Amino acid sequence: MQQDSRPTSGTQGCPEFETQLTLYAIDELEGAERNSFEEHLDHCRSCAVALEAERRMLSIFAPHQRPEPSAALLASCRNRFEDTLDEMDHRSIFARWAETIFPAHWLALHPAASAAALILIGFSAGMLAPRHFQGVPPSSGAPQIAALSSMGLDSQELQNSNVSGINWIPAEGNLPPRIEVQITTQKPMVVQGTVDDKEVKQVLLYVLRNDRRFGPDVRINAVDLLKARASDPEVEQALCQVERVDNNPAVRLKALEALTDAPPNPASIQTMLDAVVKDSNIGVRVEAVNSLRTLSERGALNSDPEAIKVLRDLSQSDSNVYIRLQSAAAIQQAAPGQN
Amino acid sequence: MAMNSTGIGVALEGAAGHRVVQKGDEQVLVRQAQAGNRPAFEELVRRYDREVLRLAYSLVRGNEDARDIYQEVFLRAYRNLARFRFECSFYTWIYRIATNVCLDHLRRKTTRREEQAPEVPEGDGATPDFFEQQMEHRAAANPERHLLGQELGRHITAALDELSPRERMVFELKHYEGLRLRVIGDMLGTTEETVKNSLFRATRKLRASLGGMR
Numbered sequence: 001m002q003q004d005s006r007p008t009s010g011t012q013g014c015p016e017f018e019t020q021l022t023l024y025a026i027d028e029l030e031g032a033e034r035n036s037f038e039e040h041l042d043h044c045r046s047c048a049v050a051l052e053a054e055r056r057m058l059s060i061f062a063p064h065q066r067p068e069p070s071a072a073l074l075a076s077c078r079n080r081f082e083d084t085l086d087e088m089d090h091r092s093i094f095a096r097w098a099e100t101i102f103p104a105h106w107l108a109l110h111p112a113a114s115a116a117a118l119i120l121i122g123f124s125a126g127m128l129a130p131r132h133f134q135g136v137p138p139s140s141g142a143p144q145i146a147a148l149s150s151m152g153l154d155s156q157e158l159q160n161s162n163v164s165g166i167n168w169i170p171a172e173g174n175l176p177p178r179i180e181v182q183i184t185t186q187k188p189m190v191v192q193g194t195v196d197d198k199e200v201k202q203v204l205l206y207v208l209r210n211d212r213r214f215g216p217d218v219r220i221n222a223v224d225l226l227k228a229r230a231s232d233p234e235v236e237q238a239l240c241q242v243e244r245v246d247n248n249p250a251v252r253l254k255a256l257e258a259l260t261d262a263p264p265n266p267a268s269i270q271t272m273l274d275a276v277v278k279d280s281n282i283g284v285r286v287e288a289v290n291s292l293r294t295l296s297e298r299g300a301l302n303s304d305p306e307a308i309k310v311l312r313d314l315s316q317s318d319s320n321v322y323i324r325l326q327s328a329a330a331i332q333q334a335a336p337g338q339n
Numbered sequence: 340m341a342m343n344s345t346g347i348g349v350a351l352e353g354a355a356g357h358r359v360v361q362k363g364d365e366q367v368l369v370r371q372a373q374a375g376n377r378p379a380f381e382e383l384v385r386r387y388d389r390e391v392l393r394l395a396y397s398l399v400r401g402n403e404d405a406r407d408i409y410q411e412v413f414l415r416a417y418r419n420l421a422r423f424r425f426e427c428s429f430y431t432w433i434y435r436i437a438t439n440v441c442l443d444h445l446r447r448k449t450t451r452r453e454e455q456a457p458e459v460p461e462g463d464g465a466t467p468d469f470f471e472q473q474m475e476h477r478a479a480a481n482p483e484r485h486l487l488g489q490e491l492g493r494h495i496t497a498a499l500d501e502l503s504p505r506e507r508m509v510f511e512l513k514h515y516e517g518l519r520l521r522v523i524g525d526m527l528g529t530t531e532e533t534v535k536n537s538l539f540r541a542t543r544k545l546r547a548s549l550g551g552m553r
Contacts, residue, residue, distance in 0.1 A: 019539070022538070022539055022542055023535070026513060026514075026538075028519070028520055028535075053550075054542075054546075057545065057546060057549060057550070058514065060491065060495060060549075061495075061510075061514040061515065062514070063514075063515050063516075063517065066393070066397050066515045067396060067397055067400060067492075068393065068396070069392050069393060069395075069396040069402075069405060073392065073396070073402050073405065073406065074388070074389060074392055076406065077388065077392060077405075077406050077409040077410070078384075078385075078388065080406065080410060081384070081409065081410055081413055081414075082381070084410065084414065085377065085381075085417070088417075089377070
């Protein structure tokens with residue numbers, strides 16, 4: 001075998017083979033060119049070294065090294081896009097309606113008549129509208145506002161209604177926030193109360209238990225508001241259900257946050273363990289192991305051998321290094337010397 | 340015409356390696372969406388939006404910008420859905436829109452033009468020590484690994500920022516998406532030779548930027 005004797009600098013290969021080397025490193029050199037370059041590689045040490053260096057450099061751009069967007073970012077993109085589509089649909093309905101009443105081509109073809117018609121319509125509306133609205137009770141056109149405590153919404157009514165939005169005003173001090181729930185029933189309704197009201201809780205729990213009927217933004221708001229009552233067994237059970245079945249990772253993340261802040265109990269701990277082990281979303285799994293770490297810091301896992309066992313398995317065999325490290329740290333705090 | 344009948348569609352899905360497209364099902368969904376069925380369109384969006392967002396995020400590395408790109412891509416798709424003629428897969432079509440939107444975004448963001456990109460010193464690709472160090476650290480799995488990873492991430496981001504929008508896009512599609520150069524050319528509406536040249540320039544710049552680290 002003949003050795004190439006040309007001078008090289010460090011790992012630089014032969015300049016005339018730079019193109020082939022670059023293409024060969026990314027598996028884009030084909031046919032005769034590939035054969036020819038491979039033959040050259042057999043004889044040229046500097047090109048072989050340069051090829052190895054090239055491959056090392058490119059290995060840091062492997063797909064698994066790529067930065068990943070978070071689940072929360074994906075959820076917010078989807079929400080924003082759905083809102084935009086809603087807006088566009090709404091506008092297109094209005095545009096069709098306007099086109100029916102005022103066809104643009106008719107206005108363009110008859111400018112004088114159009115101007116006269118528009119003046120007449122404007123004048124009539126200005127004269128007649130005030131007289132009409134004076135005789136109408138002020139509340140008939142606006143959504144009805146009711147205190148939830150006086151509404152007595154039953155589950156049948158809730159099944160036939162839709163929650164189109166939840167707004168709240170943070171209260172000062174330790175007082176619960178004032179909540180405004182927009183309910184679309186036969187007649188649009190805005191209901192107000194606080195999360196301590198039984199009926200408010202009922203509506204919010206209904207949203208969580210029927211996740212497919214409501215948008216993720218409504219579900220996230222419902223979880224956020226119920227967080228203040230997460231120690232209530234009924235609320236806690238609903239949050240655990242959200243964590244297990246809601247198809248939106250952002251909602252599941254919110255539920256985890258609420259469960260973490262609540263007083264720990266076996267059901268919530270089991271839900272977090274299941275989330276770390278089974279959730280399909282890595283962001284949720286990471287948040288779940290963070291929650292378990294928080295609980296272990298508070299001493300909530302000290303007397304839970306089942307949790308320690310699951311964490312030990314995770315610390316030894318989970319594919320994600322962060323989860324392995326956090327699981328080990330949680331065991332260290334809950335049962336020092338056992339990992 | 341049947342879906343995925345072009346080389347682009349097949350190659351794209353094959354190269355990505357993780358796409359299982361239920362062709363008949365997708366064709367029905369596209370036709371329903373073209374007829375104004377919004378849930379069908381939303382289902383199509385959900386099938387592909389993760390990958391579009393991943394591409395956008397990887398290129399711009401910022402939540403707000405990635406969100407804007409996501410919105411623009413799917414709005415363009417929504418507005419132009421009637422023009423989709425099944426000449427390639429829906430995934431390829433969406434991806435083409437995504438690459439165009441990303442390129443527009445990168446061009447707007449960058450103040451320099453591709454032809455004004457800083458010259459890369461010729462011939463100095465000769466300092467591989469940094470990469471050898473990284474390999475050793477990966478194998479060692481010591482507590483400093485996380486910090487080193489962050490440091491490496493910063494260097495990579497800075498090096499990628501030195502590329503022109505087109506070089507960046509070509510490099511992204513080749514190395515992170517695993518697409519063939521011919522397919523990248525088809526997607527970007529250019530020749531394989533032009534793509535090759537962009538990739539050479541990108542690789543040379545990266546070699547110079549990253550090879551200099553120790």
